[in-house]
Amino acid sequence: MLVFAKKKSVQQKIESLKKATSIGFVPTMGALHKGHLSLIERAKKENDLVVVSVFVNPTQFDKQEDLINYPKTIEKDLSLLKSVFCDIVFAPSAHEIYANNITSQAFDFDGLEFQMEGKFRTGHFDGVGTIVKRLFEIVKPTKAYFGEKDFQQLQIIRTMVKKHQIPVKIVGCDIYREDDGLAMSSRNTRLTKAHREAAPFIYKTLKQAKVKFGTENALDVVGWVENEFKKQPLLELEYFEIADEETLQTIKNKDIKQKYRAFIAVFAGEIRLIDNISL
Template sequence: MLVFAKIKSVQQKIESLKKGTTVGFVPTMGALHKGHLSLIERAKKENDIVVVSVFVNPTQFDKQEDLINYPKTIEKDLSLLKSVFCDLVFAPSAKEIYADNITSQSFNFDGLEFQMEGKFRVGHFDGVGTIVKRLFEIVKPTKAYFGEKDFQQLQIIRNMVKNHKIPIKIVGCEIFREADGLAMSSRNARLTEAHREAAPFIYKTLKQAKVKFGTESALDVVNWVENEFEKHPLFKLEYFEIADEETLLTIKNKNPKQKYRAFIAVFAGKIRLIDNISL
C-alpha cells in the first residue's frame, strides 16, 4: 500500500498504473470503521486498483466546533486500510487541496441541497461538492463509492456528476450497521455509554415507520415518529421526513409508482446522528 500527501505524486502514480485498468475510489474523512471498509471491499471486487482519500474537509463543517472535535486517527486508519489491501492512499493537507483559499465553490444541485440536511447545515453541500469534485479531478476514477447513510449527499454527488458531465460512475452502497442496528458512523465513538446503549431505538423506530407506511398516510407516520421521540428521555428529534428518493421533496400523498425513503436526524446529547430507510 502506497501513501501520498501531494497531488502531483498521487496523480503520477495513478497514471503509471492506469493503462487499461479500472480505478475504484472511496473518499473518506478518516476515523475509519467497518462501514468504510465495506465500501473498499466492494471497490476491490469491481476494479483493478483502489484509491482511498483520507481528508477532513474544512469547508463542509457549518460549525467550527465540529471540525475541531472531528476524530483524526490517521495511524489507525492506515492500519485498517492495509488490512483490506487498499492500493493507494491519498492523505493531503488542507493547504495542498485549497492552497491559501479555504472556501467553497457555489453549486446548483437542482434543489436537492435545500431539503433535510440543507435546512439545518447552511453551506454544507457546497463544501461537499467542492471537495468531491476536486478529488475526482485529482484521482480520475472509473467508479466512486459512497454509503447510503448519507443518502442526500449521495444524490447530490450524482446530480453534480450529471450536471458537470464528469465521466465517473457513482455507486451507492447499503448502510453498514452495528449488530444492534445503529448505523456505523465516526461520531458513534463520541456517544456517552447511556446514549450508545439507547441508540438502537433510532433504527427500530425507522423499521416500525416502514411497516406503518404500508397502511397509513405519510402524515400519520411522521406524527407517530415525532410522538415516539417526544417520549424518549435521551434523544431530541431534529427532523423526520418521508421524501421522494429522486427529488428528496417531502411527500404529502403516496403514489405507488414512486420510490420513497424516510430520513431522520437525532441529537444524542451533543452528538448528531442521521439515518434513513427505504420504504
C-alpha cells in the first residue's frame, strides 16, 4: 500500500499504473469503520486498482465545532486500509487541496441541495461538491463508491458528475449497519452509552414506517413517526420526510410509478445521526 500527501505525487503514481487499468475510488473523511471497508472491498472486486482518500474537508462543515470535534484517527485508518489491501491512499493537508483559499465553489444541483439536509446545513453541499470534484480531477477514477446512508449526497454527486460531464461512474452501496440496526457512522463513537443504547430506535422506526407506507398515506406516516419520537427522551427528531428518490421532493400523495425513500435526522444528545430506507 502506497501513501501520498501531495497531489502531484499521487497523480504521477496513478498515471504510471493506469495503462489499461480501471480505477476504483473511495473518498472518505477518515475515522474508518466496517461501512467504509465494505465500499473498498466492493471496489477491489470491480477494479484493477483502488484509491482511497482520507481528508476531513473543512468546507462541508456548517459548524466549526463539528469540524474541530470530528474524529481524526489516521494511524488506525492506515492499518485498516492495509488490512483490506487498498492500493493507494491519498491523505492531503487542507493547504494541499485549497492552498490559501479554503472556500467552496458554488454549485447548482437542480434543487436537490435545498431538500432535507440542505434546509439545516447551510453551504454543506457546496462543500461536498467542491471536494469531490477536486478529488475526481486528481484521481481520475473509472468508478467512485459512496454509501447510501448519505443518499441525498449520493444523488447530488450523480447530478454534479452529469452536469460537469465528469467521466466517472458513481456506484451507490447499501447502508452497512451494526448488529442492532444502527447505521454505521464515524460519529457513533462519540455517543454516550445511554444514547448508543437508544439509537437503534431510529432504524426500528424507519422499518415500521416502511410497513405503514404500504397501506397509509404519507402525511399519516410522518405524523406517526413524529409521535413515536416524542416518547423517546434521549432522541430528538430534527426531521422525518418521505421524498421522491430522484427529485428528493417531499411527497403528499403516492404514485405507484414513482420510487420513494424515507429520510430521518435525529439528535442523540449533541450527536446528529442520519438514516434512510427505500420504500
